[in-house]
Amino acid sequence: MESLVAAADFGADAVYAAGKAYGLRAFADNLTTDEMAKAAALLHSRNKRLYIALNAVFHPADFRGLEAYVSSIAEAGADAFIVTDPGVMATVKRIAPHIPIHISTQANTTNAQSARFWHEQGASRVILARELSLAEIADIRANTPKELELEAFVHGAMCIAYSGRCLLSGVLTGRSGNGGACAQPCRWEYRISEKGYPDEYFPISSDERGTYVLNSKDLCMIEHLKDMIDAGIVSLKIEGRMKSAYYVACVTRAYRRALDDALAGRPFDKNLLEEIDKAGSRAYTTGFFYGNPREQGQDTVRGKVERTYDFVGVVKAPTGEDGWTLFEQRGKFCVGDSLEVLSPDGVAEMKVVGLMTPDGEQRECAPHPKEMLKVLSTGRMKPGDMLRKKR
Ligand code: SF4
Structure with a gap:
């Protein structure tokens, strides 16, 4: 709740969150249904919106109790459901037909055909895959009904796998990234060892600190919001559910100002980069928006977030x-x-x-x-x- 209030105070138009079940951040301080009702009332009183994520991987047992859960979220006043699974989408449509449906980035929508498919199923918004370029987004915009809103991530942690397709955490720790319990093993330091010599390690990089071969830099598009708007994005998503209220406040405020400047035709204020740094981060990348970043998208020398x-x-x-x-x-x-x-x-x-x-x-x-x-x-x-x- 503290992070949600910070997001609203510091300039967000909407906040996405999860309830105690079915979200993609099992270890985040997720909302109870009562808190959701309070959150919705608070956001609505300020003309802002609350979107609830139901975007984990659903197995048969997960559908038990889902209808009642959807119904309680609808009563709490959610403004949209964020879903990945078509079965979950069908359940939401049946139980809460009046509430808009957003397709999660976990659904990996990477082309206009998929976006149109989701729209035909009743989605009002698609949160695009993070692996798209701006040119591809513009293509999707040009080839989808204008009522379909396109949203994209602008800031936050990136994965080394396509969103929703990473098995690393599940394999190495038994905690499924796609089930909302990622242990972030992509941030760990790795070395090579040879069978028969378990105590000998061969370093992968020449840097004395080792190498974080799987560690993606964080996405940061604050300098390029005009390009995102021009490509047809109408909602800019900042990842923040496992972050502190302070991080949420810093980053949201900086993007609010950058967005207001971009919309008013003012130049980007470089001081905002310093503000972002004060929130703490890994190194930054513009992700796939200007093409595949390849090794430029990785931070191979440090796995930790650094703070000033x-x-x-x-x-x-x-x-x-x-x-x-x-x-x-x-x-x-x-x-x-x-x-x-x-x-x-x-x-x-x-x-x-x-x-x-x-x-x-x-x-x-x-x-x-x-x-x-x-x-x-x-x-x-x-x-x-x-x-x-x-x-
Ligand atoms: S292990 Fe890393 S790449 Fe995989 S889901 Fe977790 S954060 Fe993403």
């Missing part, structure tokens, strides 16, 4: 007349530190002048995760603002 800033707190109440602000701690910081305040309107610097508990007990540092504290600072803040500290 740490998320240290989220504001819970407006700054009082006395200058103190209630916040929830998310990372350690101390009196005397300089922080940045990320808000939907901009980024401001502040100095931490004092810290205390809500009862008034003075503190020098804020070391305990999730503790509610008050900070005395040079700036004014409002609920939902994020505090971050340079590493």
